[in-house]
Amino acid sequence: MSKKPLQLGRQVPTPASPEKAQLDRVPNQHPDTNYVARFVAPEFTTLCAVTGQPDFAHLVIDYVPGRWLLESKSLKLYLWSFRDHRGFHEDCTVMVGKKIAAVLKPKWLRVGGYWYPRGGMPIDVFWQTGKLPKGVWMPDQGVAPYRGRG
Numbered sequence: 001m002s003k004k005p006l007q008l009g010r011q012v013p014t015p016a017s018p019e020k021a022q023l024d025r026v027p028n029q030h031p032d033t034n035y036v037a038r039f040v041a042p043e044f045t046t047l048c049a050v051t052g053q054p055d056f057a058h059l060v061i062d063y064v065p066g067r068w069l070l071e072s073k074s075l076k077l078y079l080w081s082f083r084d085h086r087g088f089h090e091d092c093t094v095m096v097g098k099k100i101a102a103v104l105k106p107k108w109l110r111v112g113g114y115w116y117p118r119g120g121m122p123i124d125v126f127w128q129t130g131k132l133p134k135g136v137w138m139p140d141q142g143v144a145p146y147r148g149r150g
Contacts, residue, residue, distance in 0.1 A: 004022055006024045006026070006071060006074070007022060007024055007071075007073055007074050007077060008024065008071055008073050008074070012077065014077065014080055014081065015077055015078065015080070015081035016081070016084075017081055017084070017085060018078065018081045018082055018085055018095060018099070020081070021074075021077060021078040021081040022074060022077075022078075023070070023071075023074050023075065023078050023099055023100065023103045024070075024071035024073075024074035024103075025068035025069060025070060025071060025103055025104055026068065026069050026071050027067065027068065027069070028065045028066065028067055028068055028069045031065070031066060031067050034064055034107065034133040034135070034136045035064065035065075035136070036062055036063070036064055036136060036137070036138060036139075037062070037063055037064075037065060037069065037070070038060065038061065038062050038139075039059075039060075039061040039070065039072065039075060040058075040059070040060050040061075041057075041058070041059040041060075041061075041079050042058045042059075043056070043058075044056065044057040044058070044059045044079055044082065044113075045057075045082065045083050046082040046083065046085050046086075046087055046092050047083075047084065047085060047086045047087075048086065048118065049086045049087050049088045049091070052086060053118075055089065055092075055115065055116070055118060056115070056116045057089070057092075057093075057113050057114060057115045057116065058113075058114040058116075058143055059079070059093070059096065059111065059112065059113055059114075060111070060112040060114070060141040060142070060143060061075075061096070061097075061100065061109075061110075061111050061112075062109070062110045062111075062112075062138065062141070063100070063104065063106040063107075063108060063109040063110070064106055064107040064108040064109075064130075064132065064133055064136060065104065065106055065107070066104070066105055066106055066107050067105070068103070068104045068105065068106075069104075070100060070103075070104055075100075078096075078099070079096070089113060089115045089123045089125050090123075090125050092113070093111055093113030093125035093126075093127055094111075094125070094127050096111055096113075096127075097109060097110075097111040097127035097128075097129065098127075101129050106129075106130065107130055107133055108128075108129070108130035108131060108132045108133065108136075109128065109129050109130060110126070110127070110128040111126070111127045111128075112124070112125075112126050112141045112143065113125040113126070113127075114143045114146075116146075117146065122146040124146075
Protein backbone atom coordinates (compact mmCIF):
# COMPACT_ATOMS: atom_id res chain seq x y z
CA MET A 1 0.00 0.00 0.00
CA SER A 2 1.32 3.33 -1.03
CA LYS A 3 1.89 6.06 1.57
CA LYS A 4 0.39 8.57 -0.86
CA PRO A 5 -2.89 10.26 0.13
CA LEU A 6 -6.14 8.69 -1.03
CA GLN A 7 -7.24 9.57 -4.54
CA LEU A 8 -10.80 10.00 -3.32
CA GLY A 9 -12.05 13.60 -3.32
CA ARG A 10 -9.35 15.02 -5.54
CA GLN A 11 -8.41 15.16 -9.21
CA VAL A 12 -5.77 12.62 -10.19
CA PRO A 13 -4.31 11.67 -13.57
CA THR A 14 -5.12 8.37 -15.25
CA PRO A 15 -2.39 5.86 -14.30
CA ALA A 16 0.01 5.08 -17.15
CA SER A 17 0.00 1.34 -16.42
CA PRO A 18 -1.36 -1.20 -13.92
CA GLU A 19 2.07 -1.31 -12.28
CA LYS A 20 1.99 2.47 -11.68
CA ALA A 21 -1.64 2.58 -10.52
CA GLN A 22 -2.35 3.29 -6.86
CA LEU A 23 -4.98 1.04 -5.27
CA ASP A 24 -6.38 2.57 -2.07
CA ARG A 25 -7.97 1.00 0.98
CA VAL A 26 -10.07 2.44 3.78
CA PRO A 27 -10.83 1.01 7.23
CA ASN A 28 -13.64 -1.53 7.49
CA GLN A 29 -16.10 -0.33 10.12
CA HIS A 30 -17.22 -3.94 10.74
CA PRO A 31 -14.06 -6.08 10.78
CA ASP A 32 -15.71 -8.51 13.24
CA THR A 33 -18.55 -9.27 10.78
CA ASN A 34 -18.24 -11.55 7.76
CA TYR A 35 -20.01 -10.13 4.71
CA VAL A 36 -19.44 -9.95 0.97
CA ALA A 37 -18.68 -6.80 -1.00
CA ARG A 38 -18.97 -6.95 -4.79
CA PHE A 39 -17.62 -4.75 -7.56
CA VAL A 40 -18.73 -5.28 -11.16
CA ALA A 41 -16.84 -3.84 -14.11
CA PRO A 42 -18.83 -4.76 -17.25
CA GLU A 43 -16.58 -2.75 -19.59
CA PHE A 44 -13.05 -3.82 -18.62
CA THR A 45 -10.71 -3.21 -21.56
CA THR A 46 -7.16 -4.26 -22.30
CA LEU A 47 -5.05 -5.03 -25.36
CA CYS A 48 -4.20 -8.42 -26.85
CA ALA A 49 -0.64 -9.41 -25.93
CA VAL A 50 0.09 -10.48 -29.50
CA THR A 51 -1.91 -8.27 -31.88
CA GLY A 52 -2.50 -5.16 -29.77
CA GLN A 53 -6.20 -5.28 -30.66
CA PRO A 54 -8.68 -4.43 -27.89
CA ASP A 55 -10.04 -7.17 -25.63
CA PHE A 56 -13.13 -6.73 -23.47
CA ALA A 57 -14.26 -8.44 -20.30
CA HIS A 58 -16.99 -8.34 -17.69
CA LEU A 59 -15.17 -8.52 -14.33
CA VAL A 60 -16.89 -9.49 -11.09
CA ILE A 61 -14.87 -8.98 -7.90
CA ASP A 62 -16.24 -10.49 -4.67
CA TYR A 63 -14.48 -10.31 -1.33
CA VAL A 64 -14.98 -10.79 2.39
CA PRO A 65 -13.13 -7.86 3.98
CA GLY A 66 -10.86 -8.07 6.96
CA ARG A 67 -9.50 -4.78 8.34
CA TRP A 68 -9.74 -2.99 4.99
CA LEU A 69 -12.24 -2.09 2.27
CA LEU A 70 -11.36 -1.41 -1.36
CA GLU A 71 -11.85 2.25 -2.23
CA SER A 72 -13.94 2.37 -5.40
CA LYS A 73 -12.43 5.41 -7.17
CA SER A 74 -8.95 3.91 -6.97
CA LEU A 75 -10.33 0.60 -8.29
CA LYS A 76 -11.88 2.39 -11.28
CA LEU A 77 -8.58 4.12 -12.03
CA TYR A 78 -6.65 0.86 -11.59
CA LEU A 79 -8.94 -0.99 -13.99
CA TRP A 80 -8.76 1.94 -16.41
CA SER A 81 -4.95 1.63 -16.42
CA PHE A 82 -5.30 -1.68 -18.32
CA ARG A 83 -6.62 0.08 -21.45
CA ASP A 84 -3.12 0.38 -22.92
CA HIS A 85 -1.73 -2.77 -21.25
CA ARG A 86 -0.91 -5.77 -23.42
CA GLY A 87 -1.67 -9.07 -21.76
CA PHE A 88 -3.41 -12.38 -22.13
CA HIS A 89 -6.84 -12.77 -20.52
CA GLU A 90 -5.45 -15.04 -17.83
CA ASP A 91 -2.61 -12.64 -16.99
CA CYS A 92 -4.88 -9.61 -16.68
CA THR A 93 -7.49 -11.37 -14.52
CA VAL A 94 -4.87 -12.80 -12.16
CA MET A 95 -3.02 -9.44 -11.97
CA VAL A 96 -6.22 -7.75 -10.78
CA GLY A 97 -6.81 -10.41 -8.13
CA LYS A 98 -3.25 -10.46 -6.82
CA LYS A 99 -3.03 -6.67 -6.53
CA ILE A 100 -6.32 -6.42 -4.64
CA ALA A 101 -5.29 -9.28 -2.35
CA ALA A 102 -1.92 -7.67 -1.63
CA VAL A 103 -3.47 -4.32 -0.71
CA LEU A 104 -6.50 -5.55 1.27
CA LYS A 105 -5.42 -8.87 2.73
CA PRO A 106 -9.09 -9.94 2.66
CA LYS A 107 -10.46 -13.02 4.39
CA TRP A 108 -11.53 -14.26 0.94
CA LEU A 109 -11.39 -12.88 -2.60
CA ARG A 110 -12.68 -14.12 -5.95
CA VAL A 111 -12.31 -12.50 -9.37
CA GLY A 112 -14.34 -13.73 -12.32
CA GLY A 113 -13.09 -12.52 -15.69
CA TYR A 114 -15.72 -13.19 -18.36
CA TRP A 115 -13.95 -12.32 -21.62
CA TYR A 116 -15.72 -11.62 -24.87
CA PRO A 117 -14.76 -13.88 -27.81
CA ARG A 118 -11.59 -13.49 -29.83
CA GLY A 119 -11.32 -15.87 -32.74
CA GLY A 120 -14.84 -17.09 -31.96
CA MET A 121 -13.98 -18.36 -28.47
CA PRO A 122 -14.73 -16.67 -25.14
CA ILE A 123 -12.24 -17.29 -22.35
CA ASP A 124 -13.46 -17.13 -18.76
CA VAL A 125 -10.81 -16.85 -16.05
CA PHE A 126 -11.40 -17.31 -12.32
CA TRP A 127 -8.94 -16.53 -9.51
CA GLN A 128 -9.49 -16.94 -5.79
CA THR A 129 -7.57 -16.66 -2.55
CA GLY A 130 -8.50 -17.58 0.99
CA LYS A 131 -11.42 -19.67 2.15
CA LEU A 132 -14.99 -18.39 2.18
CA PRO A 133 -15.95 -18.08 5.86
CA LYS A 134 -18.63 -20.50 7.01
CA GLY A 135 -22.14 -19.10 6.92
CA VAL A 136 -21.41 -16.28 4.44
CA TRP A 137 -24.03 -15.97 1.72
CA MET A 138 -22.30 -15.93 -1.65
CA PRO A 139 -24.59 -15.15 -4.58
CA ASP A 140 -23.78 -16.40 -8.05
CA GLN A 141 -21.73 -13.92 -10.06
CA GLY A 142 -24.69 -13.53 -12.41
CA VAL A 143 -22.85 -13.73 -15.72
CA ALA A 144 -24.39 -16.33 -18.02
CA PRO A 145 -22.25 -18.65 -20.12
CA TYR A 146 -21.48 -16.94 -23.41
CA ARG A 147 -24.38 -16.61 -25.84
CA GLY A 148 -23.86 -13.08 -27.01
CA ARG A 149 -22.91 -11.61 -23.65
CA GLY A 150 -24.01 -8.13 -22.88
